[in-house]
Amino acid sequence: MPFIGPLLYYDFKIKAFIIMLLYNKNPFRILVLAAFVSVDIITNTVLAQSKVTLAQSKVTLAQSKVTLARQNALVPDSIVIRKIYESALTTHQSYDNLRYLTHKIGGRLSGSNQEAQAVVWIKSLLEQLGLDSVYLQAVTVPHWVRGIKEKARLITTEGKAIRLDVCALGGSVATHGKLRARVIEIKSWAELAALPEQQIKGKIVFFNRPMDPSNVEVFESYLEAVDQRNRGAIAAAKRGAVGTLVRSLTLAKDDLPHTGAVSYEEKTKKIPAAALSTNSADKLSQALQTTPNLVVELEMNCQQLPDIQSFNVIGQITGSTYPTEILTVGAHIDSWDLAEGASDDGTGIVQTIEVMRIIKDLHPERTVRAVLYVNEESGASGGLKYAELAKLSPEKQLAAIESDAGGFTPKGFRIDASPEVAEHIRTWDMLFKPYQVEWMKPNQRGIDIAPLKGIAKALISLDCDDQRFFDIHHTAADTFDKINRRELQLGTAAMASLCYLLSKHGL
């Protein structure tokens, strides 16, 4: 009965009206009286609504005042950020550095000569910036070598051989000559678990679960599919397989195999693991439908050499007011060996160096430290070492930022922090909107900074447009020509801006 309230409210007037109705026979008077009561009711209703509208307006006004106050408070920062963007967008130095790194040094496999050369080169660039200190941090890294180019062929029952485009996964054991075995195709872990052991024993397990093309973020699809590459060799060996082939982790349809680390465990036999290009994976899958008995021949000469000493490269600008509060910005030095390691993670290296150039001129209140990590791709021992020493240090690790998302157009940041700290960082989002850096999401993706969880207050990764990243990721196509100078500079500017805000306001 929604009208019961108003009826009670108007009770007196309605009662008076009924009395008048009963005792007054004059229709004209009744009409006038009815009109009077109606007008009164309408007026009071309108008045009540106006009061509600007024209260709402007051709330909106208060909110606008808060927003305006926030915007006003950010004006000095917005002026500095404009200058940071101007500086980043008007110098070609980072792009020139990337050309040198990729063309003169090249791919930087963990433990390789090229990685050692990159360490020396990065250290000298940081020294040239005139930072307060530049030093190396010793790290023991694995040293795996690919050997001569891998080969794979599928051989039909009639003896016809068809070439497959293949590469060894990083860290894989060799085949020691030609490994010839029948193949069993697997599309899910459940399928592998359900197969009787005799159907897997002595075979090559072919993991062929494609990345999901329906995700808007390709990175999501990669993360959903990467378990096949990481854990496939262990799972297959446990069921008696003699090798694995993994569909390359990409949405591209081409002949490029994508490498990446494979994991082994102590008590399980280490079996050779290789990636197939998506075209070759489809070719093999189709051939298996018509010829389930076909054999694949795989030849890989890779070798795990003894661990070797390498170095994280560190350079810092000491904070003028809070020198023991540390903010790190970084990327990884190593790359895979199939190409120049331009996108992954040459872009992050040159962006980090450029951030330091820009921040130095801003005289930060808190210490800003560049950390270039070794061995991200096959064990993250550089990141682990930095975190291990940071934990022992009396310094306060404020935040760690990493650029390792390909060096394409920056889209936002991903933050791992307590809700309060994350909210504090998110209050700066309006400073980034004019530069099309649109989001601050949870779940950072930097592998090198992940060991700082629980040590640093916030872990933050740069998020980039990832539509092209996984076309070249860990392949022979990860070359300098794929990098756009403007996109690279925009990423530098976004990172430098966040560094500036963190160094000024703290957490």
Ligand SMILES: [Zn+2]
């Ligand atoms: Zn990377």
